[in-house]
Amino acid sequence: xxxxxxxxxxxxxxxxxxxxxxxxxxxxxxxxxxxxxxxxxxxxxxxxxxxxxxxxxxxxxxxxxxxxxxxxxxxxxxxxxxxxxxxxxxxxxxxxxxxxxxxxxxxxxxxxxxxxxxxxxxxxxxxxxxxxxxxxxxxxxxxxxxxxxxxxxxxxxxxxxxxxxxxxxxxxxxxxxxxxxxxxxxxxxxxxxxxxxxxxxxxxxxxxxxxxxxxxxxxxxxxxxxxxxxxxxxxxxxxxxxxxxxxxxxxxxxxxxxxxxxxxxxxxxxxxxxxxxxxxxxx
Numbered sequence: 024x025x026x027x028x029x030x031x032x033x034x035x036x037x038x039x040x041x042x043x044x045x046x047x048x049x050x051x052x053x054x055x056x057x058x059x060x061x062x063x064x065x066x067x068x069x070x071x072x073x074x075x076x077x078x079x080x081x082x083x084x085x086x087x088x089x090x091x092x093x094x095x096x097x098x099x100x101x102x103x104x105x106x107x108x109x110x111x112x113x114x115x116x117x118x119x120x121x122x123x124x125x126x127x128x129x130x131x132x133x134x135x136x137x138x139x140x141x142x143x144x145x146x147x148x149x150x151x152x153x154x155x156x157x158x159x160x161x162x163x164x165x166x167x168x169x170x171x172x173x174x175x176x177x178x179x180x181x182x183x184x185x186x187x188x189x190x191x192x193x194x195x196x197x198x199x200x201x202x203x204x205x206x207x208x209x210x211x212x213x214x215x216x217x218x219x220x221x222x223x224x225x226x227x228x229x230x231x232x233x234x235x236x237x238x239x240x241x242x243x244x245x246x247x248x249x250x251x252x253x254x255x256x257x258x259x260x261x262x263x264x265x266x267x268x269x270x271x272x273x274x275x276x277x278x279x280x281x282x283x284x285x286x287x288x289x290x291x292x293x294x295x296x297x298x299x300x301x302x303x304x305x306x
Contacts, residue, residue: 057281059153059168062143066172066193067136070125071179071262073250074190075117120247124179127251133259135178139266143173146274169206169281170198173273178265180250181215187244188215189265192233195273197280207280211272213265214238236272239264 128135140156147154155168174194181190190213197207210233242261244250250258 066174074181142267142270189261191265
């Protein structure tokens, strides 16, 4: 049985909550002579998301902590109603924010699907794999190829303290050509400050199953309004960075577990034939 520790190129292992991180399944799919991948192009959500700081409901659910005169029953009932009201207002605010951001992206003609799958295809092609990007419902590939599914659970922006940073979370799954074996199953998340410093965190983070990709402080955005009302080029570049980072991370996982095929040696050069002067015939 083989345990395949897969790390991202140029990165170091992050601290793990367990001494036995959850790595890939033990199927040595590099032994299958991988030359190509069929990439399903249905892994992106229809819209980007922007996540604000989660609300701490603990004090709302138990107001008796702060006012002993409130009975347990009244506290429970009042706390539950307050939580529902605040959650509804919070959801409405989130919906309005996401709508504004996606209208901005539409106005900028930003095609997240094209950006992501172009980046993923380019990364794999440069490594020497044959790549076919297709619908998940398409028929069997012309040539045997493993199936690569990268599903983004979300992409967009998230708040960190007062600033906003690009965000993305994805799963990367590789299956055999017949779809019967899962050969790789990992998660990727774009890191964010202050927990992760640029370029220094990698491998499997706390819990042992999600790989943390480095963030770039150049893509921090000052506040929520700056995403849609500031420099549009900066906001688009931030989101492009998130999508391309996940594409690069997915390709790194594949390259680590299934080294790309060696390039074919160049054909031997044809020996040069020396030119021969024609004899001069005297008249």
